[in-house]
Structures are given as structure tokens and as C-alpha cells.
Amino acid sequence: MNAISRLLQPRSVAIIGASADASKTAGRPVSYLLKHGFAGDIYPVNPKVDRIGDLVCYPDIASLPAVPDVGIVLLGAERAHLAVRDLAARGCAAAIVLASGYTETGEDGARRQKQLIEAAGDMRILGPNTIGLVNLTDNIVLSATGALEMEHFPVGGIGVVSQSGGILGALLSRAAARGVGLSKLISTSNEVDLELADFIDHLADDEATKVIALYVETVRDPAKFRSACLKAARAGKPVVAFKIGRSEAGAKAAVSHTGALAGADRMYDALFKQVGVIRAQTFADLLDIPAALATGRKLHGKRVAILTSTGGAGTLVSDDLGMAGFDTPAPDAATAEALRALQTGDHAVLDRNPIDVTLAGLKPDLLRGAINVLLKSPSYDALTIIVGSSSLAMPELLAGAIQDCLPNSDKPVIAYVSPHAPEVGALLTQRGVPAFAAAESCTAALRAMFQATELKPQVDSSAPAAVVSVDGLPAGSLDEYQAKQLFTRFGVPCASERIVHSPAEAEAAAREMGSRVVLKILSSEITHKSDVGGVAVNLSAETIGARLTAMGSEVEAKAGVLPKRFLVQEMVGGGTELILGMHRDALGTAILLGMGGVTAELFKDTTMRLLPPTGGLSRADALAMAQELKTWPLLDGFRGRPLADVDALVTTIVAFSQMAAQLGERLVEAEINPVFVLPKGQGVRAADGVVVLA
Secondary structure, three states: OOHHHHHHOOOEEEEEOOOOOOOOHHHHHHHHHHHOOOOOEEEEEOOOOOEEOOEEOEOOHHHOOOOOOEEEEOOOOOOHHHHHHHHHHHOOOEEEEOOOOOHHHOHHHHHHHHHHHHHHOOOEEEOOOOOEEEEOOOOEEEEOOHHHHOOOOOEEEEEEEEOOHHHHHHHHHHHHHHOOOEEEEEEOOOOOOOOHHHHHHHHHOOOOOOEEEEEEOOOOOHHHHHHHHHHHHHOOOOEEEEEOOOOOOOOOOOOOOHHHHHHHHHHHHHHHHHHOEEEOOOOOHHHHHHHHHOOOOOOOOOEEEEEEOOHHHHHHHHHHHHHOOOEOOOOOHHHHHHHHOOOOOOOOEOOOOOEEOOOOOOOHHHHHHHHHHHHHOOOOOEEEEEEOHHHHHOHHHHHHHHHHHHHHOOOOEEEEEOOOOHHHHHHHHHOOOOEEOOHHHHHHHHHHHHHHHHOOOOOOOOOOOOOOOOOOOOOEEOOHHHHHHHHHHOOOOEOOEEEEOOHHHHHHHHHHHOOOEEEEEOOOOOOOHHHHOOEEEEEOOOOHHHHHHHHHHHHHHHHOOOOOOEEEEEOOOOOEEEEEEEEEEOOEEEEEEEEOHHHHHHHOOEEEEEOOOOOOOOHHHHHHHHHHOOOHHHHOOHHHOOOEOHHHHHHHHHHHHHHHHHHHHHEEEEEEEEEEEOEOOOOEEEOOEEEEEO
């Protein structure tokens, strides 16, 4: 057994600082181990107490009769490292440190945390500032959470890893009340050693765990997290994450739009998508979605039958499903005929969906028959059963009738409990029918089941590329001409342009280009040129000289800088404007593609990909990014538009990503806005560029 296995399945546990008073936090671990049936050895350690109940209490760790697999350290932050040192000296596999007062408190706490790491040596640490862990599969509770006061917890296939200790108790108690079965719950908290990725990796191999639920504050090691999530995906175990901090401001880029369009939360979206993690949008989803996924049923389409005995509730569910892109079609003729054959009278409404089987009293045989007909029907991919108030009188009969039908189909079956009847919902969930108290939860569950069926984690792949010479590059913010020279080195096509200093030079450049041109100021200090009047379009050789003089005066008035240099650039038209940029934060480097031009930040039609561990994006990734945009139809011949040169766009995205990969942390910011995608066969042109080098 490795250290994490011994931590989750110890044969012996030492509790350092154990109290004989079970009402105190320090008294809870021993009390809970005994209460919930731990079968191994328990070694309380406290020099002031001889016995705790029937257990011998030892004066110190050196006095323990055997080496414990795990030590729970209940001492304060100033003394916890002493216990950790002694446990490590005895050969203990892991220590769980509950004390707070570490990096979360500032410099003194950081000093204590470093002390803790040094004391542990090769021994693993869970915490500090953790509430511990609960292994329901094996009746092992190594925690002080008050949720363990409950007598019984449903055991099931959902493993939970939380970076918050309090959330562990909240999920444990909520799951118990809902009838949702959990396997393991681990609070990682400060993650001085063991972290989210370690336990995702372990649970991917755990036979008792079918779904992994995460409460995420931050991902400290993106590469390790990526590897663990991909391992879980390969093992067929969906990972569901609720990430807090969605409202935090994105990283503020100094000069480009990309930072504002990316932002920290968008980076998490990109990471989760690439490694196959399903993102929970609400805290309630963190139980609702795993409860549905734990059934192991696959949703292969978006057609949902709604079987109801109460019309209003059926409409609630149908409406919410429709808003999420699900379809609730009426029964086909054969299905409707089979439903009508089940009952007599004119109470039933069987030619539409929701399928209303309202009767004076809902009969289990009728319900069983209707469920089997709908599960057999080729018109539906899933079934939602509305549980009305009539179920309150006979919940066991109702649950039994539904449960009887489950072996007859592998289609997802969920329930919406319309009255406030948590006990009915818990009963159904324990019988294999995930039950929800809100219509929105039904939608979230089905959406996640469809996503889990369809989602294919993106395999890390990069396009092979020759190393490009980047000698002679200056540091700091490059001007537009320098930026595009860099893009050109990596194979990004740029618009033709000339640097000019006077009206006469501008006129000569315009005549040389022989068509309408664009005039821009050229400055490394002013990047958003349009904001200060530094861009003019559709100029000719006859008009450009006067416009240059006027532009200089306008920019000086608005920006306080008199421009000395200008760009005369070919005027690119007839294409679709996109933005292509890179953004880097603690999660890694991402490439962003979106609707470009001056409206980029207004419409925010963007998609992102994190670069693989080595190299740039593959062509498949680049094409997928383009196809994910709402703007994609404009590239694909929308309403008679000419097809865009998507192949050239893909080549440009790959080249840009290879530049970001090769330059690494030397590249602080880079952006092309706009990049014009011209009609098929005409290529693309980068018409403006931003680069900041470290």
C-alpha cells in the first residue's frame, strides 16, 4: 500500500492531543471512530490522561505500542510540527493536521507551514487547516466534523475532494438527507503536501468510486491536475467541479484586450473542458450532477419524455428543459397508442408531452406500464417522472414501481418531486432514481449526463514546428510594426505597410501601394490607437498628407504625445474580423480566438485553449476553436456569404500558438486585432498587433 492508500484505509490511527471530553473538538476523532465502527487500533496520545473510555491513552508518540498508519494531530499551530516530527520518526505513513494559523494568516503562518514541511520529511501531510477525511466505504472516519454526529450515511459511488473543510461536512450531511451515497470525502485545505490532484489520481483507481466531485478554490499544480483528470476520464469516471471565485476580476492586461476577454475564470473553463471536467454552476449542482452520473446511465440525445400526474409541475420541467436546448416531443403514434391501451376513461392526456396520466389515485401498475412504454419508445432518450402529492400516501409503492422498470432499459430516468417531500426524494434516490426538488436541478442533471456521454477530453497534442530565430528582440512593449515583424517570423501573414515620418513620405507610400490605404500612428506607448484618433481608413495618396498632419494634432491633444512616426498600411477588406491573442496566468498559457475589431470586448464571442505541456496547438484544436464561435457561420457561408479561408485561419492560429510556446514566459502579452479572414483561397491578414516582451 502506498501512503495515500494507508491514509484512506489505515489499520491503526494515533490521535495526538486527544481529549476525554467528546463534546470538545479534540475529543471528537476518538468518539467518531468508535461510533462509526472503525475496526483497527486506536491510540490516543495525551500525557495528562491515562484512559479515554476503554482505550489506553499514551503519554507521547514514542510510547505507542506500534507504528500507526495515520496520525491525527489536534495540537495548535505552534506545536503541531513537533507531533509531525515524532510521527515521521516512527515511520507513520501520513499525518492529518487540523490546526489553522498557517499561510492563510500571513508571514508568521508561512513560517509555521515551512516548519511543518521540514518536520514531515518523507511522511505525507493532509492539511493543515483541514477537517480530515471520511471513508464511508470502509467505515473509517478520520475527522472532527460535527456532521459525524449523524447516525447513518448512505454509502455509494461518489468521491468528494474539497479544498474547504466546512464544505466537507456540508456535503456529508446534505448527501445523507438526500439519500445520495458517497464513497470517500477528503478535505485538502492548505495543501502543504497532498492536494486535489493526488486524490483525483487515487480515486480514479478506487473501485468503490464511480464519480469524483470537487470543491475547488484554486488549482496549485495545473500539470498534475491535468494528468489526474485525464486519468479519471480514461477510467470512465466523470469529474464534476464547483469552482468558487467566478466573480473575481480577470488578470488586468496592460495593453491588450485579451486579458479582459480571458480572465481567471475563463481560464478554468478552458482547463476543465480540455481535461473532461464537468463544471457545476451552483453549489447544489455539486450533489445533483454526481447523483445522476453515479447511475452510470448514458444520455445519447436530447429528447426527454416527461411523465406527470400534475400538469403544472410537468410544465415547469418542460419549460426549463426547453431553455437549455432539450426537446420534449409528443409521443409518436405507436407510443401514444400503447399509452392509451393502459387505461380507460378520458382523464389521460397522451398525445402531447408532458404526458399527463392524471387519475383520482395514481396506480403503481399504471405507472409501471407507462414508464416501460416510454423507455421502449424510439422517440425518447431519457425519462423524467413528476412525483406529485399523491405519492405522499404511498412512497414505497411509487418508488418500487419505478425501480422495477429500471432493468428494462439503460436510458436515464430521473424524478422531480413536486411537493416538499425530502423523504420521498431520498427514497427514490436510494432506489436508483436520482430525485430533485427543483426543475432546474433536473435540467442540470440531464445536461451533465449528456455532456458526460459526448465529452471527449482533448488529448494533449501539439503541431511539430521548427525553432524560429528570435534574436535581437527588444524588451518591453513593441510598436505595431515590430510586433508584426515578430508574427511574420513565425508564419503569420500580415498586411503590407510602410513606416513614414512626414506627409510627403505618406503620399509616396500610398502611391506605391496603388490603392486605398490606412494611416496609423506608430508608437509603443499608445496601443489603443483608435481611442486617441490615431487611425484613419480609406485614404488615398491625395488625402493622406493632410490627414497625417491633422492626426498628429488630434493625438497630441488627446494623449499628450506628438507622434513622430506613422504607418501607411494596405486597406484589407471583404473579410471577417477576428481577434487572436494569448493570455498567461497561474494555470498556464491560453490562446484566445474571438470576434474581433473594436467590438471584441462588447460581444465577447470568444473561445480558449490552454497550450499543451510542450509545443503549440494542433490543427484540430485550432479548427475546433473556430467552430465553437457564435461567429462561425460568418466564416462558413452564412446566408450566401463567400466561404472564408478557414484553412489559412487554422494555419495562423497554429503559428501564433507556436510563437507563444517557443517564447514562453518571455512573452508577456501578444494579440492580433483584427486578423482579417478573407474569402477562401485569399488567406488571412494580421492588420494590427500588440506584443509585450519581458
